[in-house]
Amino acid sequence: MKLVTFASAGGPAIGVLDGEDIVPLAADPSLPVDMVDFVALGAEGLERAAAVLRSGGRVPLDGSRLLAPIRPRNNVMCVGKNYHEHAREFAGSGFDASAKQTVPDAPVIFTKALSAIVGPGDAVRVSDDATGTSDYEGELGVVLGPGGYHVSEADAPAHVYGYTIVNDVTIRDLQKRHVQFFIGKSAATYCPLGPALVTADEIDDVGSLRVQTRINGELRQDAPVKDLIFDIPSLIASISAAVQLQAGDMIATGTPAGVGIGYDPPRFLAPGDVMEVTIDGIGTLTNPCA
Known part of the structure; x- marks a missing residue:
């Protein structure tokens, strides 16, 4: 559904x-x-x-x-450096001030403020970013049904209600300057969600889904979900080891290689750009930059 x-x-x-x-x-x-x-x-x-x-x-x-199909009660929980190729491009970008590990030993968890959430078609106000370092990150979002605490990896699939698309738009300069990702990830309008919340029974094999991001029609990101370093059950288990999860909580599972800072020179967003994140079976999340 x-x-x-x-x-x-x-x-x-x-x-x-x-x-x-x-x-x-x-x-x-x-x-x-x-x-x-x-x-x-x-x-x-x-x-x-x-x-x-x-x-x-x-x-x-x-x-x-x-x-936006859902507005969780808790902040949107996100995972950094969760595709091998993106972990390497981020480590080499000069913007990663958070850790010395190129590929992390454990999930890198941060959150985005609820006030950042916008829906399909809503403008992302990159003109508010005085640093000019706004970047796109297309991701699969996992919406949790039953909450839980200390959920095991074996039990984790039963806690998945469905899936949506997240664009984890980021101000890279602030992400680097503040080390912890929250400030750089939580600017107003910097968390587009949508277009729909697809229930888990509609997706036969979540690992086979492809995350694709296009900027002004140019394909920039393209990878299957099976390439995640930490898969969805391990993310749920890791987060719930400390966090009491609630119904409707959402996890943005990480972004593939191809973000703007992966280019030399970086290709940051500008007013007038159009971002499209597509995941087969869920749809396309389209947002203009203003």
């Missing part, structure tokens, strides 16, 4: 994307209006959504405004 959050006359609403239509879940007034609360219902929520899908009204996708 492809779940979306969209703008309606009464405010943000949730629905199911079915072909070229959105089926609003408001047809069942007992269902939550917020995606995190809906995710917390688990299988029961999906069963009730399926009933709405069979009999509910439809809104054309064309002309509708999609919003």
